[in-house]
Amino acid sequence: MLTTAITVDPRAYDRERVGFFRYGRVADKVLITNEASEHLILTEPQFQAFYRGKINEGDPLYPELQRRGFVREGVDLDGLAGRIRRKKAFLKHAPHLHVFIVTLRCNQACKYCHASRADMDAVDTDMSVENAKKAVDFIFSTPAPVLNIEFQGGEPTANFPVIQFVVDYAREKNRYEERELIFSMVTNMTLMTEERMNWLIDRGVMVCTSLDGPADVHDQNRPFTGSKTAVFDHVVSWMDRFNAAYVARGLDPDFFHVDALMTTTRASLTRGRDIVDLYLSRGLRSIHLRPLNPFGFAVNTWKQIGYTMEEFLQFYRDTAAYILEKNRGGTFLQERMASVFLTRMLTPDDPNYTDCRSPVGSGMATLAYNYDGGIYTCDEGRMAAHMGNETFRLGHVAQSTWDEVRAHPTIRALAVASINDALPACVGCAYKPSCGIQPLHNYMFDGDLFGQRPRSRKCQEFHGVQTWLYERLAADADGSDERIFRRWTIQRSRPGTVPYPPVGAEASP
Amino acid sequence: MSDEPLIPNGLSTELGARSIRFEVGEDIYPLDVIQGAAYLFVDRAYLFLDRPRDGRVTVVLKTRGPTDPEALEALAGEFANELLNQALRKNIGESNARIREFVMARAFFAADGPSTIDRLLAQLDEEELAEAPLDIAVPWQEPRNG
Numbered sequence: 001m002l003t004t005a006i007t008v009d010p011r012a013y014d015r016e017r018v019g020f021f022r023y024g025r026v027a028d029k030v031l032i033t034n035e036a037s038e039h040l041i042l043t044e045p046q047f048q049a050f051y052r053g054k055i056n057e058g059d060p061l062y063p064e065l066q067r068r069g070f071v072r073e074g075v076d077l078d079g080l081a082g083r084i085r086r087k088k089a090f091l092k093h094a095p096h097l098h099v100f101i102v103t104l105r106c107n108q109a110c111k112y113c114h115a116s117r118a119d120m121d122a123v124d125t126d127m128s129v130e131n132a133k134k135a136v137d138f139i140f141s142t143p144a145p146v147l148n149i150e151f152q153g154g155e156p157t158a159n160f161p162v163i164q165f166v167v168d169y170a171r172e173k174n175r176y177e178e179r180e181l182i183f184s185m186v187t188n189m190t191l192m193t194e195e196r197m198n199w200l201i202d203r204g205v206m207v208c209t210s211l212d213g214p215a216d217v218h219d220q221n222r223p224f225t226g227s228k229t230a231v232f233d234h235v236v237s238w239m240d241r242f243n244a245a246y247v248a249r250g251l252d253p254d255f256f257h258v259d260a261l262m263t264t265t266r267a268s269l270t271r272g273r274d275i276v277d278l279y280l281s282r283g284l285r286s287i288h289l290r291p292l293n294p295f296g297f298a299v300n301t302w303k304q305i306g307y308t309m310e311e312f313l314q315f316y317r318d319t320a321a322y323i324l325e326k327n328r329g330g331t332f333l334q335e336r337m338a339s340v341f342l343t344r345m346l347t348p349d350d351p352n353y354t355d356c357r358s359p360v361g362s363g364m365a366t367l368a369y370n371y372d373g374g375i376y377t378c379d380e381g382r383m384a385a386h387m388g389n390e391t392f393r394l395g396h397v398a399q400s401t402w403d404e405v406r407a408h409p410t411i412r413a414l415a416v417a418s419i420n421d422a423l424p425a426c427v428g429c430a431y432k433p434s435c436g437i438q439p440l441h442n443y444m445f446d447g448d449l450f451g452q453r454p455r456s457r458k459c460q461e462f463h464g465v466q467t468w469l470y471e472r473l474a475a476d477a478d479g480s481d482e483r484i485f486r487r488w489t490i491q492r493s494r495p496g497t498v499p500y501p502p503v504g505a506e507a508s509p
Numbered sequence: 510m511s512d513e514p515l516i517p518n519g520l521s522t523e524l525g526a527r528s529i530r531f532e533v534g535e536d537i538y539p540l541d542v543i544q545g546a547a548y549l550f551v552d553r554a555y556l557f558l559d560r561p562r563d564g565r566v567t568v569v570l571k572t573r574g575p576t577d578p579e580a581l582e583a584l585a586g587e588f589a590n591e592l593l594n595q596a597l598r599k600n601i602g603e604s605n606a607r608i609r610e611f612v613m614a615r616a617f618f619a620a621d622g623p624s625t626i627d628r629l630l631a632q633l634d635e636e637e638l639a640e641a642p643l644d645i646a647v648p649w650q651e652p653r654n655g
Contacts (some may be wrong), residue, residue: 002549003591010596013604020605022598035609051597077608081615088616422549428598454552 002454002463004306006030012054019072021311022308023047023432024472037344037433038068040124041474043443078197087357087480089240090365094144094406095342097354097366099379100166102127102152103159104371108188110210110222111305112263114296114379116386117154120226121250126159131373134397138375141402142179152379153204158191167203170397184208186261188222190231199237201245208407209235210259211282213275221305239282257283263290263310265305272319276326280333287323288336289316296383309457313464320468327484339488341466344434346482348487354378356436356462360418363394363411369451373397375405377414380440392440414439417449425453431466524578527606528571529585538592543568546591552586580625621622 005025023030032045033039041063042050049055050070055062058131060374061371065071069481104118104125118125149170151163167183174181181203195325198398200207217231222231239258246256260282262268262275272289279287290492291312292298292305320335327333354361363377373396381392394400394408405411418437420426426435441458442451453459523530533543543566554570561567570588572581599619 001552003587004594005587005590006594007590008593010593010600012598013600015600015604018601020601020609035612051601077612081612081619083615084612091617157598288587307592424545428545428595452548452551454549 002459006044008048008051012052013170014051017072018051019075021051021070022430022432023051026467026474028476031419031430031470032070032475033430033433034069034080035433036069036080037087038070038083039345039433039470040064040068040070040280041470072386081336086352087344090350090357093146093365094142094402095361095363095365096144096146096352096359096365097148097150098135098139099368100127100132100149100156101368101370101379101382102132102156102162102166103149104154105158105345106153106155107158107190107225108155108189108334109225110297110332111301112221112265112292112296112298114383116294116296116383120158123307125154125371127162127369127371127373129165130440131369131371131397132162132166133169134373135369136166136173138397138400138402139170140444142406143402144179146180146182148182148184151183151187153186155188155191156185157196159189159192163205164199171203177233182206186210188231189235190224190407192234192238194241197242197245199248199476201242206256207242207257207260208261209239210263211239211278212262213268213271213280214393217265217271217275221263221458222268234261236282253283254285257285258409259286260284261288261290263292264315265292266307267305269307269311269315271323273317276319276322276333276453279329280326286334286339287335289319290337291344291457293441293444294457295380309460309464312461313468317464317468324472324481324484327487330481332487334488334490336468337465338485339433341469341477342463342485343470343489343491345466346486349491351489351491357419358420358436359415359431360437361440362392362414362440363408364415364496367394367405371398375400377410380439380444384440384444391443413449417442423450423453425459429463431463434466435462522589524581528569528577528582529581529588531568531570531585531588532561533566533568533592535566536577538566539599540566541560542592545595545598546588548585549591550588622628 002329004023006023019034023032025031026041028044030044031039032044032047032050034041046055046061046123050065055065061176062071066074071073095491105122106115106117107120107122109117115331120393139149149166152165156163168170170181183203184207185200185205189209210222212221212292215230218232218235219230224231239260242258243253247253260279268275291309292307294302294306298305320338321334323333327335335498337356338355340351343349343351352361354365357365359379360379366378368376368379368382370376370382374382374385375394375397376385377392377394392410394405394410417439420432420435420437423437426432428438438458439449439451442456443449445451445457446455469485473485476482521532544558547558548566550556550570554572557569557571559567568588570584572584
């Protein structure tokens with residue numbers, strides 16, 4: 001529910017003394033936020049006094065209100081503008097995340113697959129070297145100073161030669177371009193070989209795999225096509241081999257290790273602690289407690305693997321609390337979605353997380369290149385095309401120029417639908433400065449880019465996670481949760497999230 | 510429908526089996542406040558807005574599923590409360606509109622340049638130089654007047 005649950009008297013607002021703020025209930029307290037992502041958590045009497053302009057200069061709260069721009073007297077407007085500019089620095093940059101769908105072929109049939117997989121003999125869904133070359137040329141025609149090429153599928157290693165071509169060709173081009181070039185790959189590990197592993201490590205391609213939980217959970221969610229052979233053992237054994245190989249090369253395991261993505265199904269809901277323990281045992285520093293999206297195969301399997309958003313949020317809160325407990329015991333593990341929100345809540349920066357941003361990253365921070373050379377706003381846009389809807393197609397690597405793609409009407413529509421300063425419910429929401437919008441999720445769910453916030457699962461998810469974080473901060477008398485939360489805001493280059501250059505750094509020509 | 514108003518102070522309310530009907534005066538709650546409040550209930554109710562006569566807006570909240578009188582009454586109270594919150598938000602937004610526009614313009618359209626302090630110091634330096642008829646403060650490498 002997005003209603004406010006605070007009793008206020010609008011006539012009592014002191015418009016002469018109190019600056020702009022948004023507000024909302026957090027447990028028994030009231031959160032206030034503003035455009036510069038400043039926040040304060042007030043008691044109810046403090047809040048009632050605050051908006052009535054009755055917190056005076058002598059009050060210990062006053063300097064904090066003033067420093068964060070909540071009162072008008074002595075407000076540093078240039079400072080506020082600078083903080084907003086820094087928060088939105090990503091607006092200055094062209095897409096940094098370039099997703100290559102190098103094949104649709106896959107040897108697994110995951111119950112929630114979004115990727116429009118094809119059988120292993122469907123070689124006509126492999127990206128050709130010719131399209132791959134043109135896609136790389138297109139990427140280098142954009143002005144982004146950071147380029148992250150991410151290989152996805154299907155199972156991308158099913159078309160390994162094209163991955164090798166793209167990496168070597170892009171590296172060669174970059175000798176003259178001198179961009180920050182990052183490679184990553186999302187793989188199920190089942191087609192991995194020693195030779196491929198060494199090649200990927202030598203070329204600096206970071207690897208991310210799917211790991212949904214302990215063997216029973218993982219194998220139930222992600223079976224091989226037409227076989228009952230267990231997948232889990234492949235995944236963890238290759239994770240261990242990669243990690244050992246990084247160490248053998250003298251690389252810091254804090255930065256060089258196989259990352260993992262988990263998808264929450266109904267089987268996960270009671271296994272949060274087991275999943276966290278598994279992630280820690282595999283040397284992972286980050287876990288993303290991702291809910292299931294009701295698209296792709298999950299539409300048909302929803303009755304078997306789906307759940308309500310309330311059930312997911314209960315799982316999230318319990319599991320995230322366990323992760324905090326582990327951190328308090330001296331082990332570092334970050335919850336990824338929390339870290340995105342916390343970076344916005346507690347630091348001057350924005351993590352530029354493309355799936356939760358305002359405006360959204362689709363087409364503006366990320367582009368996807370389908371196996372046939374089609375350019376899409378993002379992987380979900382490409383998936384919509386496989387369902388017969390080409391709304392999110394922006395062009396083709398052989399015909400389109402960067403200027404045509406960046407000015408495409410679909411990108412403009414996505415921007416309008418995801419600027420949360422102008423969306424009903426968001427405009428008054430206390431979480432607006434730290435939140436983001438997913439118009440494609442609205443589109444897939446409601447057939448409408450705008451959707452309706454109170455009915456949106458994404459809105460419920462983002463709202464629920466931020467409520468949990470603010471509740472922890474509101475009850476954090478000794479500051480121990482905040483100390484851990486601040487460690488979670490440390491930036492690392494990983495698929496889907498790339499730090500952008502500091503404010504003032506200009507794009508390469 | 511009951512004729513007994515649930516919530517006084519400018520709002521008349523009627524409870525039905527699965528619906529609540531409010532009549533709201535636009536002199537107290539402008540239309541955008543009413544719409545803003547109504548929007549937050551779309552997950553729980555179907556909303557029907559009408560303007561039966563000038564200055565009056567009716568809002569009918571019809572619950573999406575079966576309900577009981579207590580839940581309906583709570584929903585009515587929540588809607589009335591949300592009207593107040595939306596009215597406060599409107600006041601805050603209107604009172605700060607010009608400042609926010611100024612700050613946003615500074616954030617997104619001002620060129621990245623020296624800070625306010627640096628600009629003031631530069632301005633003072635210029636003024637000092639302008640007031641020195643003999644150009645004593647001008648570095649000797651630069652050509653002097655006359």
